[in-house]
Amino acid sequence: MTTKLLASIAVFALLTGVVSTSLMQSVYAADYGTNDKAMADKKAMADKAMADKKAMADKAMADKKAMADKAMADKKAMADKAMADKKAMADKAMADKKAMADKAMADKKAMADKAMADKKAMADKAMADKKAMADKAMADKKAMATGKTTSSNTVTVEMAKGSGSNTSCADKCYIPNTVQIKTGGTVTWKNVDTAAHTVTSGKDTTSDGLFDSGMIMAGNSFDHKFDKAGTYDYYCMVHPWMKAKVTVS
Known part of the structure; x- marks a missing residue:
């Protein structure tokens, strides 16, 4: 009897230990599962923060490059415009100079032509006057001869x-x-x-x-x-x- 009782107590104690161990393992397993999720969430947040920071850095770099490219393009456009304006001014100055030279040449030719025409007109008038005087002298001489x-x-x-x-x-x-x-x-x-x-x-x-x-x-x-x-x-x-x-x- 005593032996059976002791055996029953031993079995009960063994079962109690097994149940306790099983319960502890379940508790530990639950704790471990919670910690893994928190760790995963923390890692995900850290990865997102890192990705956002990288995206911001990439955007800042892209914006800076775009501004630099625009500044370079604006500078080139200004340089091209300045060069075009300078060329246009040089072309205009050359055209004005040529126009003035052409006008001076035309004026000089016109003056020479006028001088030549005036000289010819004076020569023609002198010739006509001389002829008229000669004709008058001849007529007067004839008139004096005839009375x-x-x-x-x-x-x-x-x-x-x-x-x-x-x-x-x-x-x-x-x-x-x-x-x-x-x-x-x-x-x-x-x-x-x-x-x-x-x-x-x-x-x-x-x-x-x-x-x-x-x-x-x-x-x-x-x-x-x-x-x-x-x-x-x-x-x-x-x-x-x-x-x-x-x-x-």
Whole structure:
């Protein structure tokens, strides 16, 4: 009996030990499982923090590179613009210089052409004046030779040299002896003789009072304008053999 009781007690004690050991192992296993999760969570948080820090560092590096690239691009763009502006200014300066040179050349040519044209015009005018003078001299010479002139607005008549003493100068006393002018024309008488003469309107030494020069001394002259058409006879009161006439048409 005692032996069985002791055996039962021993078995109970053994079972109690086994149960206690099993319970302790279960408790320890639970503790170990909790610690592993916390460790995993902590590692995950640390990994995330490390990844976030790396991502921020990468972004900062990328932003810094982008800013550096932009600064470099802006600097290059400014340099290119400055170079383009400088070239444009140089091209404009060259174009302006060429334009000024071309204008100066054109102005010089224009001045030379004008000078040449003016010189030619002056030469042509001188030639024309010379011809006109020659023609007039020829006409005057012919008129003096014939004692008549053609119709004009201005005519010059000379009191011939020696006419004051040459009683037979006839139609050579006043040269030309007969002149023709247009209405409103003027006749100028020049005394080239050494004696004084007159130009007195009238016929047969009788004055009609239309015009009278009075005494015209040697070297002087007298003008008269004829406003009406007609034939005007005149003579010298001092030397009555000196006779001539003016025809106004």
